[in-house]
Amino acid sequence: MTDPYAPQPVRSLPDRQVALIDLLDRLLSGGAVLTGDVVLSIADIDLVRISLRALIVSIGPKARSPWETDDD
Template identity: 65%
Template sequence: MSVETYTTTATEPSLVDLLDRLLGKGVVITGDVVISLAEVDLVRIQLSAVIGSVRKEMGMYD
């Protein structure tokens, strides 16, 4: 009688791998902040950010 052992590892990407993929392709982040009083908007801020790799834009990224 023989016993076989199989080991499986999860292929979940690490945080560094995810950041590398996001920066390689680029990310757009948007958000809205509204401050209101008695259902009257007093302040509205719209935020947008584009995050990408500098190396890619300068032609250094293969």
């Protein structure tokens, strides 16, 4: 039995239509990092700066939760 969460080789899809769910599945199997900055300012004076970073990745039943402790 093969591992469904193992990385798959990347193949180009020149003449094939691909569903959005397939693209999302491929993206999440490898993971994605989203970053952004929000700056609130008045009269060209920066008042608040927020840096946002998020890691989006799919998990499987064999993956440990990041909130699990060894005591559980």
